[in-house]
Amino acid sequence: MHDLQIVFEEAVRDIDNGDIKHLEQLIEGNPGLLNERYTAPADGYFKHPYLLWFIANNPIREKESLPGNIVEITAMLIRKAKEQGVSTLPYQIEYTLALVVSGRIPKEMGVQIQLADLLISEGAKPKGTIGALAHNNVDIACYLTGKGEPVELITAVCLDLPEAKEMAIKASEPEKELALVGAAFYGLLPALKMLISLGANVNAYPDRKRSKGFHSHATALHQAVFSGSLDAVRLLVEGGARLDLPDRVYQGTPLGWAEYGLMEEKNEEERIKKEAIVNYLKSKSV
Structure with a gap:
């Protein structure tokens, strides 16, 4: 292994x-470290990561936590990279x-917004709301929209914003389909009813290119099941959702x-909630 790769591993342990x-x-003694990319993994969203990326613990490493000084560590890494x-x-x-905004650990450690605030102050554009919503990170989604990320229909629906209905009326079919999946993911009955009434396809798989990190591999019914809301499941089934469609x-x-x-x-x-959903779907599968 290249010497700098060994140092890289040591630096990750320090983080x-x-x-x-x-x-x-380590950074001062190895000037190329902050521009180095680690050899693994070789594919996926964490392909050949930089050292800075490790501050989010996303994907989650052996420790399902972050150190108490992770914000200070992040600030130091950025300062050294500038120098x-x-x-x-x-x-x-x-x-x-x-x-950071799509990660579970920053949220659980209570530093998601602090880290996002630091990164945005250092030049990152406020974005990632849909990816945050896909991982149930509602607070950071609200923060990002407050910082100026444009609101899309799925965001308005999932955050129950007052403009959601007006946006839905004007929305394209793919936008309504994605919003329907988002509403199902959160078990939001009024939003589901509104989107179905506007003709959203209850059996659609969201367009992956438009989904921006939200779940595009499954239908709204799959996501309603995941939400644990029997009422959402029932509403979709009664609205024509097919029980035989597989996720992708x-x-x-x-x-x-x-x-x-x-x-x-x-x-x-x-x-108890999940058992009720199983029993309901079985009754509809007969």
Whole structure:
């Protein structure tokens, strides 16, 4: 392995351990480190990552946490990159923001908005709301729209914004289909009723190119099952949603999703909800 790659691994451990002093020493002693890209993984959304990207812990590494000084570490990494004239820094900052707003760990650690605020102050454009919503990160989605990211129909629907209906009336079919999936993901009955009444296709798979990080591999019924809302599931089925359509990743039907969710659920209250969905879908499959 190349020497700088070994140093890179040490630097990632410093990030995970919150050792900002040693990390800064590594950067000063290895000037190319902040412009280095790690060799693995070789594909996927974390392909050949820069060191800065690791501050989001997305994808999640061995530790499902972030150190208490992660904001300070991020600020130091950006400051050092500026001092060293790292030409890729604007791109690194933009992509790091995407990882932060779609990540679970920054949210759980209570630093998602702080990190986003820092990255935006350093030049990242406020964006990533739809990706945030796809991972149930509602607070950061509200923050990004407040910072000026343009509101799309799915955003207005998922955040229950007052302009949602007017936007839906003027929306294209693909926009309504994506918004329907978003409403189903959150089990939002008024939004589902409104979109169905406006002709949204209840059996559509969202256009992947338009989805901007939201789930494009499954139908609204799959996502309603995931939400745990029997009322949302029933509304879609009564609105013509097909029970036999598979998702495009695991090839699971809505009933298959429901059964898997019930099998994995440990919370008794949530198990009751999921069991009711399984029983309902079975009754409709006869």
